[in-house]
Amino acid sequence: MMPRLLPLLGLVLLAALLSLVAIDLLYFGRDPALQQLQQVFLHPSPDHPLGTDQFGRCNLARLSAAIQNSLLMSLLCVATAALLGTGAGLAAAWYQGWVDRCLSFIINVLMALPGLVLVLLFAALIPGSFVMLYLAISAVLWVEYFRLVRSATLSLRHAPEVEASMLYGFGKGYILRRHLLPKLLPDLLSLACFGAASAILALASIGFVYVGLKPPEAELGLMMVELLPYYSDAPWVLAQPLLTVFVLILSFNLIASGVRHDIGR
Amino acid sequence: MIALLKRRLLQAMLVAWSVGTLTFVLMHLLPGDFAYRIAAGRYGYDQVNKLAADAVHVELGLADPAWLQYLSWLWDLLRFDLGNSLISGAPVLQEIQHQLGHSLQLALFATVFSLLIAVPIGVYCGKRAKGPADQLCLMISTLLRAQPVFVIGLVLVLIFALQLGWFPVAGFGGSQYLILPAISLALTMAALSNRIIRNNTASVMGSPYMQFARLKGLNAEQAFARHAAPNIALPVIAFVGVQAIALIEGIVMIESLFSWPGIGHALAHAIFGRDVPMIQASALLMGLLFVLINTVVDLLGYWLDPRQQPQPKKRGAQ
Numbered sequence: 001m002m003p004r005l006l007p008l009l010g011l012v013l014l015a016a017l018l019s020l021v022a023i024d025l026l027y028f029g030r031d032p033a034l035q036q037l038q039q040v041f042l043h044p045s046p047d048h049p050l051g052t053d054q055f056g057r058c059n060l061a062r063l064s065a066a067i068q069n070s071l072l073m074s075l076l077c078v079a080t081a082a083l084l085g086t087g088a089g090l091a092a093a094w095y096q097g098w099v100d101r102c103l104s105f106i107i108n109v110l111m112a113l114p115g116l117v118l119v120l121l122f123a124a125l126i127p128g129s130f131v132m133l134y135l136a137i138s139a140v141l142w143v144e145y146f147r148l149v150r151s152a153t154l155s156l157r158h159a160p161e162v163e164a165s166m167l168y169g170f171g172k173g174y175i176l177r178r179h180l181l182p183k184l185l186p187d188l189l190s191l192a193c194f195g196a197a198s199a200i201l202a203l204a205s206i207g208f209v210y211v212g213l214k215p216p217e218a219e220l221g222l223m224m225v226e227l228l229p230y231y232s233d234a235p236w237v238l239a240q241p242l243l244t245v246f247v248l249i250l251s252f253n254l255i256a257s258g259v260r261h262d263i264g265r
Numbered sequence: 266m267i268a269l270l271k272r273r274l275l276q277a278m279l280v281a282w283s284v285g286t287l288t289f290v291l292m293h294l295l296p297g298d299f300a301y302r303i304a305a306g307r308y309g310y311d312q313v314n315k316l317a318a319d320a321v322h323v324e325l326g327l328a329d330p331a332w333l334q335y336l337s338w339l340w341d342l343l344r345f346d347l348g349n350s351l352i353s354g355a356p357v358l359q360e361i362q363h364q365l366g367h368s369l370q371l372a373l374f375a376t377v378f379s380l381l382i383a384v385p386i387g388v389y390c391g392k393r394a395k396g397p398a399d400q401l402c403l404m405i406s407t408l409l410r411a412q413p414v415f416v417i418g419l420v421l422v423l424i425f426a427l428q429l430g431w432f433p434v435a436g437f438g439g440s441q442y443l444i445l446p447a448i449s450l451a452l453t454m455a456a457l458s459n460r461i462i463r464n465n466t467a468s469v470m471g472s473p474y475m476q477f478a479r480l481k482g483l484n485a486e487q488a489f490a491r492h493a494a495p496n497i498a499l500p501v502i503a504f505v506g507v508q509a510i511a512l513i514e515g516i517v518m519i520e521s522l523f524s525w526p527g528i529g530h531a532l533a534h535a536i537f538g539r540d541v542p543m544i545q546a547s548a549l550l551m552g553l554l555f556v557l558i559n560t561v562v563d564l565l566g567y568w569l570d571p572r573q574q575p576q577p578k579k580r581g582a583q
Contacts, residue, residue, distance in 0.1 A: 112279040113552045116514035117532070121287045121548055124536040125294060201413050205514070208415050209521040209533040224419065231423065242416055250411035 007258020013251035017067055017244070023049075024064035032057060032065040033216040041234045053223075053237055054230050063240055065218035070248060073134060074199035078192050080138040085145020086188065090176070092146070093153035100150075107143055115140035119202055120211060128214035137202050141195045148191060152184055186259065193256030197249045204245050220245050266567060266574075273560045280552035285342045288545035289335055342549075348542040357546040361528060365550055367437070368516055368527030371450070372554070374443060375512065376505065378451035383459035388497070390459070391466025402459065409456035414511075415518040418449035422522075435524040446523040450515045454508050461504050462497065469493045499570055506562030513555050528554075 024030075028049075036056035044051045050059035092100040110118065122136030156162055162179050170178075200220075206212035207221025215222065223241040231238050301318045341348065347357040390399040409417070425445060426434040432445050469475060470493065478488040517529035524530065528547045535543035567573045 108276070109279050109283050112276050112556070113283060113548075114510045114513040114555050116517055117548055117551050120517070120532060120536055121284070121291075121544070124539065124544055125287070125291055127536075127539070204413060205415065205518055208413075208518065209537075211533060211536045221415075224415075228419070231427065235423075242419065245413060245416060246411055249413070250408070253407065253411055 004258075006254050010251040010254025010258065013247050014255070017247060017251070020060070021064045021067050024060050028058065028060055030058045030061040032061040032218045034058070034061075041230070041237065050240060051234075051237060053227065053234075059237060059240060062218040062223065063244060066220045066223060066241065067244060067248070069130075069213070069217070069219055070200045070203055073130070073137070073203050074196040076134055077137045077141055077199040078195045080134075081141035081195060082145055082188060082192055084138070085142035086149050086184070088142070089146040089149025090153055090180070093150045093157060094172070103146065107146055110139060110143050115198075116202065116205060119206060120209075123206055123211050127211065128217075130213065133203065133206070133212060137199050140202070141199065144191055144195070145188065148187055149184060152187070153180060156180060156183060190256045190259040193252045193259060197252035197256070200245070200248050200252070220248075269563050269567065270560070273556055273563065276559070277553060277556045280556060281342055281549060282339070284545060284549045284552055285339050286335075288541055288548070289338045291539075291544065292338075292541045293331075342545070347546045347549075350543045351538075351540045357542045360543070361531065361546045361550060364526055364528045364531050364547070365554075367525060368520070368529060368550075368554070371443070371446060371520070371525060371527060372512055372516060372558075374447040375450035375454065375515070378447050379454035379458060379508075380505075382451060383455040383462055384501070386455075387459040387462025388466050391463040391497075392470060394463070394467040399463070402463070406456045406460055409452060412453075413518070414449060414453040414515040415522050417452050418446065418519050418522045421445050421449050435522070437524070437526050442523075442525075446519045446525055450512065450519050453515055454511055457511075458501070458504055458508065462501055465497045465500050466493070469496045472496075495569065499566060502562055502565050502569065506559050509555055509558040509562070512558070513551055517551070 034057060036052070039048075039052050039056040040054060042048050042052040042056070048058050048060065050063060053059055053062065088103050092103045113121075118140055119133070119136040122132055122139070126132045156179065159179070162175055165175050165179065203212060203219065204221035204224075207219040207223075208225055210222070210225060213219045213222060215226070220241045224238065224245075227234075227238040227241070301313060345358070347361075349355060350357050350360065353360070386402060390396075390402050393399055412420075422434055422445060425431050432441055436442055475488060475492055478492045479485070483491065513529075516527065517532060519525065520527045520530035521533045528550050531543060532547035532551060534540075535547055
């Protein structure tokens with residue numbers, strides 16, 4: 001019973017965050033950077049459901065912008081990493097030879113450094129750029145897809161059903177659709193969920209050490225550092241980005257566990 | 266064994282090359298004329314003129330084509346000549362030496378703490394798999410794993426430093442400064458490793474050789490010490506290597522949070538200040554530390570596991 005409920009809980013948590021964003025966009029729609037210095041640290045009220053921060057900015061607007069940033073980043077990174085990693089992994093395992101050697105060399109270079117250090121170095125190239133962070137996080141994430149797809153394809157390549165298809169003269173596209181992808185899909189999906197969590201984590205991490213997106217951008221890690229000095233004034237404001245990161249990552253982890261459990265039998 | 270060390274050496278060289286290349290690009294992306302910047306660093310901002318800048322230009326070979334500069338940049342790196350900090354002007358190597366020691370200290374204590382937390386819990390739960398204690402541990406681990414390491418650190422600071430006042434909030438000094446950062450790192454690592462230990466313990470305890478050990482008359486403790494412990498230890502040690510990534514990344518975050526004067530803190534600061542030689546040196550050391558941890562783990566595994574060592578050749582076999 002437990003393993004069935006947990007992924008559902010993950011979806012519910014994610015839906016709750018999305019509805020927070022929807023409420024903000026539909027009913028409030030304030031500018032997350034709009035400062036109202038006479039309204040600093042307002043308590044939650046019908047007008048400001050989550051209160052205001054140290055510059056009197058509406059917290060709901062900021063939190064919703066931050067969630068959108070995080071989800072957009074994770075979506076883009078996971079999509080890019082999945083496409084690139086799967087494609088490259090298939091190519092490396094299928095053609096082997098120099099294709100495999102070249103791609104494996106690139107992977108070794110990327111894996112020689114811990115992911116966050118690589119992301120930090122990329123972030124240093126053009127500070128505060130969403131695109132640069134996107135490239136960096138994708139570059140770290142696609143390694144996993146490549147390794148998974150490559151090793152699975154290497155063993156599947158000589159499976160009886162694949163060899164039979166080849167003998168019948170079916171094309172690569174058919175073999176890919178009929179034999180390879182169905183076997184790879186459960187793992188790819190669960191990797192995508194974990195990847196989304198790590199993308200969100202990476203974005204928040206570099207925001208937290210102040211080298212990610214720049215203020216006044218609303219970003220979860222950045223919000224934490226900005227609000228930390230005001231902990232004694234308004235701990236409930238600081239709690240909001242903390243809780244949001246926690247719920248985001250937890251929901252993706254829970255969904256990932258469900259994906260593996262349901263189709264990965 | 267030699268192959269193992271060779272692989273790690275190659276990895277170390279890849280680290281140096283990729284860090285060197287990225288920082289070289291970074292150096293050339295910096296705004297402003299390079300020669301003026303360095304001349305200002307040498308002679309002071311008031312003394313800079315065209316002449317001084319030109320002298321620097323010629324001396325450092327800034328007129329050379331980019332690929333030549335790139336080669337000399339890598340050559341400097343190879344000789345471990347990491348240059349001077351663009352901000353403080355001091356040799357980078359000097360600054361980074363102290364920081365490396367502090368980071369190593371933090372990493373070591375964090376790993377030890379994480380094992381102290383994870384091993385007893387993992388073994389306890391593994392022996393009682395699916396029991397209530399096991400379920401509780403699974404829940405706590407899942408919740409902990411959904412926290413970024415800096416959130417754990419932050420919450421610990423809020424509770425133990427600000428509310429209870431048991432430990433200092435941040436900084437560096439006696440052992441009381443070490444506790445909170447090391448524990449936050451340890452908790453993140455233990456959240457994952459206690460499950461690995463639990464799974465290993467559960468599968469070892471149910472294995473045929475454990476049953477046989479009990480059947481042949483060893484009592485539970487003897488069987489565990491002789492047959493289960495080494496088999497549990499091996500994957501756990503390998504997993505410490507996997508966690509080296511989490512450890513290094515955690516060090517960057519936790520050092521920044523606690524203002525711990527290590528290389529992670531230095532890296533974040535250098536990136537913020539766009540101090541390229543400092544970025545290069547600290548990223549390089551983080552990468553090398555990563556390789557070092559992996560090498561130590563490889564060697565430990567090799568030493569503990571007779572299957573990895575070359576077998577004495579038997580006649581007829583081969």
